[in-house]
């Protein structure tokens with residue numbers, strides 16, 4: 181039982197963990213045995229078939245997550261973060277989406293080749309989601325408690341009772357959960373809706389939590405509590421986390437590694453500390469300069485000019501070149517490759533060591 | 537004289553819990569809040585999720601009726617006005633919403649969305665005048681006048697927020713309540729919108745009540761700040777001073793929890809423990825006492841008043857005082 185979980189108390193680990201859905205052969209290498217990958221995405225290409233011809237959304241994305249590891253996926257709106265996340269458990273609506281190439285290994289099994297039945301068993305149990313938009317994820321006519329109970333009944337029927345619902349809600353920091361379970365989603369504040377979704381995602385004890393902007397509507401003290409909770413889950417249950425955010429501050433708080441996405445491509449990948457102290461790609465650098473920081477007095481924020489290129493309208497050459505402060509003539513012609521610049525660090529810009 | 541003066545404002549929502557409970561329960565979303573806002577000024581409003589920031593903002597622009605208290609705008613008590621008299625005053629009070637997706641009607645073109653605001657207040661007599669005005673407003677917020685015929689779904693989040701700003705500007709307001717106008721946007725676009733709001737303020741002398749979670753953003757934008765906790769203002773005053781030496785233990789925790797970009801910045805973080813209290817059954821005494829690291833017995837009994845602890849600084853804490861004793865010794869884990 182994981183009853184009586186409390187944000188300030190350590191999590192009890194006597195729950196049946198990890199439950200099921202851990203299919204896959206024996207680990208092959210030493211590193212794999214020590215840290216088996218929960219997720220490996222290889223060269224994933226996804227297209228949307230909305231108009232006359234298919235438009236690419238993800239263009240050769242590769243990323244992996246070890247067990248117990250936290251990876252942050254950052255990037256501007258429309259860069260493909262949510263599409264990447266949804267692709268993992270094949271949650272993209274097809275059509276319009278089409279998996280045009282690559283592999284998605286969940287516990288070393290390719291999600292792109294799974295049967296509908298197999299997919300159902302990994303959804304929730306192995307990979308569970310905190311969706312970006314509470315309005316979509318929450319059922320407006322179902323009371324908060326009933327929504328969590330529904331998830332429990334599906335994935336942990338032995339724990340599907342009100343006490344567990346209340347302790348889950350308390351765990352994610354919803355005040356007076358015994359009263360709140362009777363609320364409908366619209367009666368909860370934005371932040372509470374987000375915590376309700378988090379409770380639903382954690383109810384199934386997933387191996388990999390995919391959290392799409394889980395703390396945007398939260399204030400920093402609650403955010404700090406949620407981050408503390410996620411850290412505890414990772415430490416004690418060895419849960420892996422793919423955290424999607426546009427808040428670079430979160431990266432420093434929780435991520436082991438960071439992947440920066442721009443216009444459907446990874447443009448930088450690095451250990452979190454490294455990325456924050458030495459961002460390499462001109463886009464990452466510009467991103468870091470555009471956020472205000474407490475105690476740093478700037479008369480005006482340095483906005484990145486222009487906006488993210490629209491889908492199907494990606495510029496030739498480097499996709500960032502129209503907005504890049506250090507672009508050179510060649511940048512509009514030649515598409516740079518994602519190149520290793522240090523161990524564990526890859527950058528898609530040949531001029532990464534030229535300071536702007 | 538101040539443009540907006542809010543006195544002892546309270547907003548309660550009834551909650552029907554169960555048919556057998558005799559006593560009606562209420563969410564005390566906003567509880568006895570008072571503040572002033574001068575023309576052309578920005579006041580920041582921060583506080584925990586669910587502490588009543590949106591409710592306070594909506595009450596100020598009269599999207600909801602306050603349960604108690606008075607709101608004076610330009611020297612006129614809004615409660616004393618009849619509905620017909622309220623409209624010209626309300627025009628001067630606009631709101632920009634947190635959600636750039638849900639706050640624009642998807643069935644209307646941009647021209648219709650902004651035109652609606654012009655129509656309601658009779659600001660464009662002819663079609664041509666309306667079209668010209670919409671074009672001007674779009675241009676003003678960095679969109680193309682040709683965008684007028686497109687639908688909200690064809691725009692990115694940042695562009696939609698610009699449409700929302702253009703709609704608010706259409707009524708020629710003096711005060712805009714900005715309810716987390718950039719938290720749903722990309723950081724790079726956030727900077728564009730923040731700079732836009734800044735420019736508009738300078739040009740038109742707009743006043744903002746700026747609600748945000750992001751303290752760094754508030755510090756950047758506003759000279760004065762209100763910190764709310766559980767429906768009440770717990771600290772108020774000069775932003776720089778509060779960010780440097782917070783007096784209320786909640787503000788101290790808040791500021792210490794702000795994520796920093798510099799990963800090696802060594803700082804002492806106060807992680808609040810204990811349950812976030814409910815505005816339905818608020819704790820006795822100081823609303824923060826169950827989570828306060830320095831609470832004393834009387835904190836559970838007496839509600840601390842918001843009092844001036846130093847010149848230009850207010851705090852609602854029995855133990856806060858003008859010197860920075862608490863900021864340096866109190867409650868740091």
Ligand SMILES: Nc1ncnc2c1ncn2[C@@H]1O[C@H](COP(=O)(O)OP(=O)(O)OP(=O)(O)O)[C@@H](O)[C@H]1O
Nearest residue numbers: 228230237256257258259260261262263264276491
């Ligand atoms: N069902 C769909 N049909 C057509 N296009 C879509 C669909 N879903 C997403 N897209 C497009 O795919 C691109 C990537 O979208 P995605 O939602 O992954 O962005 P994101 O990085 O999550 O952005 P945000 O930060 O705004 O959530 C966008 O241009 C979006 O418009």
Ligand SMILES: Nc1ncnc2c1ncn2[C@@H]1O[C@H](COP(=O)(O)OP(=O)(O)OP(=O)(O)O)[C@@H](O)[C@H]1O
Nearest residue numbers: 367368369370371549565585586587588589590591
């Ligand atoms: N229409 C309503 N009916 C009942 N309760 C409500 C209603 N609107 C808000 N509340 C409650 O009032 C309290 C304050 O909500 P409000 O939306 O003002 O918070 P907030 O500070 O804006 O939070 P957030 O930062 O999460 O947006 C919450 O407890 C909320 O559940």
Ligand code: SF4
Nearest residue numbers: 498501504507511529
């Ligand atoms: S490749 Fe060129 S345009 Fe792209 S980020 Fe590097 S310098 Fe800028």
Ligand SMILES: [Mg+2]
Nearest residue numbers: 261262312392
């Ligand atoms: Mg997204």
Ligand SMILES: [Mg+2]
Nearest residue numbers: 370589590591
């Ligand atoms: Mg709000």
